[in-house]
Structure formats: structure tokens, C-alpha cells
Amino acid sequence: MISIREVEHVALLARLSLSEKEKEIFAEQLSTILDYINKLNELDTDGVEPLYHILPIYNIFREDEVKTGTSREDILANAPQVEEGQYKVPKII
Amino acid sequence: MTLSGDYETVIGLEVHVELKTASKIFCSCSTSFGAEPNTQVCPICSGFPGMLPVLNHKVVDYAIKVGLALNCEIAEFCKFDRKNYFYPDLPKAFQISQYDLPICKNGYLDIDINGDKRRIRITRIHMEEDAGKLVHQGDITTTPFSLVDLNRSGVPLLEIVSEPDMRSGAEARAYMEKLRSILLFTGVSDCKMQEGSLRCDANVSVRPRGQRELGVKTEIKNMNSFRAVEKAIDYEAKRQMEALEYGEEIIQETRTWDEEKQVTRSMRSKEEAHDYRYFPEPDLPPLKITPEWIEEIQASLPEMPDQARGRLMEQYGLSEYDASIITQSPDYLAFFDECLRNYSNAKTVANWMMGELSRLLNQNNMEISECLVKPEDLIKLLGLIDNGTISGKMAKTVFEEMFAGGKKPELIIKEKGMEQISDEGTLKAVIEEVVANNQKVLQDYKNGKKKAFGFFVGQVMKATKGQADPSAVNKLLRERLDK
Structure with a gap:
């Protein structure tokens, strides 16, 4: 069972603000999801190599070559606020 | 009674080094330093939705090279992970890094501290991407805004993590200096602390002498020179000892080094923030590193500082101290070696390099590669002292002039009428x-x-x-x- 405290912790990490009611709902829903996933633990995985990536491919590279990127105008086109060619954001210290 | 007699300081360093590749780690944008803000960016390094990273081959070559130079085991298999946190300089809200399977581990480097050799173990080295740069507008304490420049976002980094094997600010500094010279010899980075291509965070704790268990540590950031590393750590250790003496508790937190006031200040408490929820990066397939690949890199490793130092001591009879100064960087060593090709007195060359040359380089905040005095000019000057044309004292004046304007020594002596009178x-x-x-x-x-x-x-x-x-x-x- 996921506790309200755990929901609050995860919500804080995701920068979500939840009402008391929502916390209860999510505690219950998250618990149900985790219980479902926990079914996997019933499988015997002795001797099975851990899987780190879903595709059986390795060592996909590009060479170290510079290509012209996107123009500053284009890259900043969707920024909510721009100043001196930069994204303008609230100060975080 | 001194506190440092009762307590032992324990230091581990996390060093970030920017790799000197032409392009970024996961996209083809340029990595060059000092460009106009947001002119070396693309949808990948700006974290636009749906963009896919592709790994730069050279980053892996460089990581293996550094691992070998630092006596590490190179992983046969490694992968990338996502480190999740929110910060305006991190456009994807996660950093692609390596978590449980780093590319290198279990290495070491040796430092000399007052003539004693100390081995500092290296826990691991992993590859990751750098974040962008935040510029605060106007006065940092009052401005409500920051500006974000993503040119640095996606520049390849190696993070080199040491074991908590250092016991003083001086040892930490010696470790940093040695690490820098090894990295310079491998040629993977220009290691400029001022420009941020070599950065260091220090984990510092103190414990009563004889106690096995480690004290609560703090992490110190923003040390922008070797001197700052030493000063900040010594300050922080003393602060912790005094706190413990007064019965205060040390809080695990991040502290910043205030260069102006020469103190460390609390930045933020780390208790809640430390949950990065790492998980494997699904957009990058894992790496398999073959013995052949490692051998190929091994074969490309040039002479390392320790080897070069041994060579200078054996071949030219330099003292260990002199030899370690000359081998501080490959450019320094190349200058020395070049001088010695046409001039036989190694000790004289070493003295001039460690004396006048270093003094003027430091004074002007210059690298030896930027120096206008070339090896052939220095040995010319030394020849003029040897044959009595000028005195050693005057040679220093001539050298200053050579350094400032790049003029040849004979010309300066002639113009200034400085020839020594021995008639x-x-x-x-x-x-x-x-x-x-x-x-x-x-x-x-x-x-x-x-x-x-x-x-x-x-x-x-x-x-x-x-x-x-x-x-x-x-x-x-x-x-x-x-x-």
C-alpha cells in the first residue's frame, strides 16, 4: 500500500500540487498499479540475464562531426519569454 | 590544544571534465566555447519532444583513454541512464548519465605530499552530458529572472569520482593538479578551471581521530581554482570541527565557496532533493567494449606524467621536484624537451622555466602555448649568458622583453646596447x-x-x-x- 506521504514525496519531485482528496485517490490507484506490476515477481527469473534495453542492438554511434544546428530565431520561436537571445525564466537559487 | 589534532578530515572529490570533442555528446552541434548564446543548439540538446540522441563515438574513446590513464578497469558492458531533476538549465528535465554500470571503475592515481607518496583510489568514471548555463540579470539577490543559454547543453563530460582517501585541502589540491596533468597528457580536455572545463565538487566530513565510521558530510561547490579547492576544504573542515566542539550537529547539505569572503555558505538542504529516480535510458542502446577496442586505445596513450618525470630524472638528473613541475602539462614538457635538443644544461633550462617563464605566465594568466618566447629563443638567450655577452641579471630583463613582444634576444640586446662589457x-x-x-x-x-x-x-x-x-x-x- 502506498502511503499518503509517499504520494506527497512523488508529487513534490514531479512539481505537482495535489489536493487532499487527490492524494487519497492517487495513493489507492498507485497501489493498484504496483500490485499489478508485482505479479512479475512471481516469475522464477533464476539464471535469466537482466535486460537493460528492449532491442538486441549495441554500439550505435555517430562520428564526431559538427553540423550546423538550428537558428537561434527558430529554436527560441516557441519560448514563452525571450531576452538577449536567451530563454527568460523565473530565478531559481 | 588544536582541533585538527583531535579530528581527522575526510575528503572525496567529484570532478567533471569537459571533453574536447568537436561536436556534442548526443547531437552534431559545436562545442566551441564563447559563442553567442543559443547559437550552437538544435532540437536534441534543447530537449524538444520526440528528439533522439545518438552517441558520439569519440566520447567513448576518450572515456576509455582516461580510464586507462587512471588505472581503471574498463567495463565490457555499459549503458546510459536518466537522472531526473528539474532545473531551468536542464531542458529535458533529466540528464543522460550513467548510474549502475559506468564505463570505468576501480582506478587510482598517486600524489606526492611533502615527499610522501599517497595513492588516491578512483571509484568510477562515467560519461554524461553537461547542462546549459544560467545567467542572472543584474543583481542576483534582487532580480526575479534568469536567462538560459543552451550552448553548453549536451557538451560531453566525464565525471571522475574518488574514494574518500584525502585528508587535507593540500592533498585534495595535489590530487586535482595531478589529475589535471594526466588529463592534459591524454589530450581529451583543455582542463581550464576558469572556463569551467575542469570542475570540482568536494565531499568533506570530519571525525574524531581513531573513529572508523565517517562523519556527516557536506558537499562544496563553486571552487574555481586549485587554490580555492585547498582553501575551501580547509575552511569547511575547520567549521565542522568547531561545530562539533560546540555540540552542534553537522547537516548534510550543499555549500558554496564564497571566494570574496573566503567562507563556505549553505546553498540548500539535500534531504528531499536527493531522489533522482534513475532509470535506463531507452533511447540509447547499451555499449559492448571489446578487448581489441581497449588495446587500440591503450596503444594510442602517450607518455604519462609519471613516466615523463622518471625520464627527466634519469636522463637529465633533474630533482623529483623540478621534474614534476616540468611535467605538469604536455606543453611544458614539450618546451623543455625542445630546448634540450640544442642545449645541454637541463638544470639551467628547468630553472628558467620554473622561474622567469612561470612567473610571467602566471602574472599574465597565460598558458605556455600562448607564450611568444619559443624554445629556440630561450636557448639562444642562455647561450648569450654562457658566452659572456650578457650577465644573468640582464638576461632577466631581456627575457621580459622577449616575453612581452616576442623579439629575438640578440635584437633586444643590440637595440638597448646591453652587451656586457668585459673588455x-x-x-x-x-x-x-x-x-x-x-x-x-x-x-x-x-x-x-x-x-x-x-x-x-x-x-x-x-x-x-x-x-x-x-x-x-x-x-x-x-x-x-x-x-
Whole structure:
């Protein structure tokens, strides 16, 4: 069972603000999801190599070559606020 | 009673080094430093939705190279992970890094501390991407906004993590200096602390001497020079010892080094923030590193600082101290080696490099690669001292001029009329004049006031604007005064 405290912790990490009611709902829903996933633990995985990536491919590279990127105008086109060619954001210290 | 006698300081360092690749780690944008903000960016390094990273081959080559240079085991298999946190300089809200399977682990490097060799173990080295840069507008304490430049976002980094094996600020500094010289010799980074291509965070704790278990640590950031690393750590250790003496608890937190006030200040508490929820990066397939690949990199490793130091001591009889200064960077060593190709006195070259050359480089905040004095110029100057054209003292003046304008030593000496006067006839004439003008002092000298000799030397040097050959002056003056 996921506790309200755990929901609050995860919500804080995701920068979500939840009402008391929502916390209860999510505690219950998250618990149900985790219980479902926990079914996997019933499988015997002795001797099975851990899987780190879903595709059986390795060592996909590009060479170290510079290509012209996107123009500053284009890259900043969707920024909510721009100043001196930069994204303008609230100060975080 | 001193606190440092009762407590032991324990230090581990996390070093970030920017790799000198042409393009970024996961996209083809340029990594060059100092461009206009947001002019070396693309949808990948700006974290636009749906963009896919592709790994730069050279980053892996460089990581293996550094791992080998630092005596690490190279992983046969490794992968990337996402480190999740929110910060405006991190556009994807996660950093692609390596978590449980880093590319290198279990290495070490050796430092010399007051003649003692200490081995500092390296826990791991992993590859990751750098974040962007935040610029605060106006006064940082009052402005409500920051500006974000993503040129640095996606520049390849290696994070090199040491074991908590250091015991003082001086050891941490020695570790950083040694690490820098090894990295410079591998050629993977320019390691400029001022420009941020070499950065260091220190984990510092103290414990009562004899206690096994580690004390609560703090992490110190924003140390922008080797000196700052040493000072900040020593300050922080002392702060913690004093806190413990007063019965206060040390809080695990991040602290920043305030260069101006020379203190560490609390930045933020780490209790809640430390949950990065790492998980494997699904957009990058894992790496398999073959023994052949490792051998190929091994074969490309140049002479490392420790080897070079041994060579200088053996081949030229330099002291360990001199040899370690000369091997601080490959450019320094190349300068020395180049001088020695056409000049035989290694000790003299070392002295000039460690003395005048280093002094002027430091004074002007320059690298030896930017220096206008080339090896052939220095040995030319040394030759002019050796054959008596100028005195060692004058050579320093000439050297300063060479350093400032890149002029050849012979030209400077000629232009300034600095040739040393060693012609006996000329000097004798000067001496006669000086003696004639100072009959009283001569009398004093003859009456046993031997100190007066120095007076005459001074007068002769003055009359020749310092150009007289001192040994010739000494000899001729003695002959004249004692006759």
C-alpha cells in the first residue's frame, strides 16, 4: 500500500500540487498499479540475464562531426519569454 | 590544544571534465566555447519532444583513454541512464548519465605530499552530458529572472569520482593538479578551471581521530581554482570541527565557496532533493567494449606524467621536484624537451622555466602555448649568458622583453646596447675614473675598511649602466685597489 506521504514525496519531485482528496485517490490507484506490476515477481527469473534495453542492438554511434544546428530565431520561436537571445525564466537559487 | 589534532578530515572529490570533442555528446552541434548564446543548439540538446540522441563515438574513446590513464578497469558492458531533476538549465528535465554500470571503475592515481607518496583510489568514471548555463540579470539577490543559454547543453563530460582517501585541502589540491596533468597528457580536455572545463565538487566530513565510521558530510561547490579547492576544504573542515566542539550537529547539505569572503555558505538542504529516480535510458542502446577496442586505445596513450618525470630524472638528473613541475602539462614538457635538443644544461633550462617563464605566465594568466618566447629563443638567450655577452641579471630583463613582444634576444640586446662589457681596457679606464673621483674612500679601503670594496663595485656598475661583467670588475678592482 502506498502511503499518503509517499504520494506527497512523488508529487513534490514531479512539481505537482495535489489536493487532499487527490492524494487519497492517487495513493489507492498507485497501489493498484504496483500490485499489478508485482505479479512479475512471481516469475522464477533464476539464471535469466537482466535486460537493460528492449532491442538486441549495441554500439550505435555517430562520428564526431559538427553540423550546423538550428537558428537561434527558430529554436527560441516557441519560448514563452525571450531576452538577449536567451530563454527568460523565473530565478531559481 | 588544536582541533585538527583531535579530528581527522575526510575528503572525496567529484570532478567533471569537459571533453574536447568537436561536436556534442548526443547531437552534431559545436562545442566551441564563447559563442553567442543559443547559437550552437538544435532540437536534441534543447530537449524538444520526440528528439533522439545518438552517441558520439569519440566520447567513448576518450572515456576509455582516461580510464586507462587512471588505472581503471574498463567495463565490457555499459549503458546510459536518466537522472531526473528539474532545473531551468536542464531542458529535458533529466540528464543522460550513467548510474549502475559506468564505463570505468576501480582506478587510482598517486600524489606526492611533502615527499610522501599517497595513492588516491578512483571509484568510477562515467560519461554524461553537461547542462546549459544560467545567467542572472543584474543583481542576483534582487532580480526575479534568469536567462538560459543552451550552448553548453549536451557538451560531453566525464565525471571522475574518488574514494574518500584525502585528508587535507593540500592533498585534495595535489590530487586535482595531478589529475589535471594526466588529463592534459591524454589530450581529451583543455582542463581550464576558469572556463569551467575542469570542475570540482568536494565531499568533506570530519571525525574524531581513531573513529572508523565517517562523519556527516557536506558537499562544496563553486571552487574555481586549485587554490580555492585547498582553501575551501580547509575552511569547511575547520567549521565542522568547531561545530562539533560546540555540540552542534553537522547537516548534510550543499555549500558554496564564497571566494570574496573566503567562507563556505549553505546553498540548500539535500534531504528531499536527493531522489533522482534513475532509470535506463531507452533511447540509447547499451555499449559492448571489446578487448581489441581497449588495446587500440591503450596503444594510442602517450607518455604519462609519471613516466615523463622518471625520464627527466634519469636522463637529465633533474630533482623529483623540478621534474614534476616540468611535467605538469604536455606543453611544458614539450618546451623543455625542445630546448634540450640544442642545449645541454637541463638544470639551467628547468630553472628558467620554473622561474622567469612561470612567473610571467602566471602574472599574465597565460598558458605556455600562448607564450611568444619559443624554445629556440630561450636557448639562444642562455647561450648569450654562457658566452659572456650578457650577465644573468640582464638576461632577466631581456627575457621580459622577449616575453612581452616576442623579439629575438640578440635584437633586444643590440637595440638597448646591453652587451656586457668585459673588455679589460674599457673596464680599466672606468675603474681609474671611479678611483680618481673617490680618493677618500680609497684611503678608507687602504686603512682596512674592506667594505669599501663593494662601494667601488657599485660605482663601476653604475658608470657602465650595469653592463660591466661582474666577475671581470671584481678581478680588475682587486688588482687596482690592492696594488
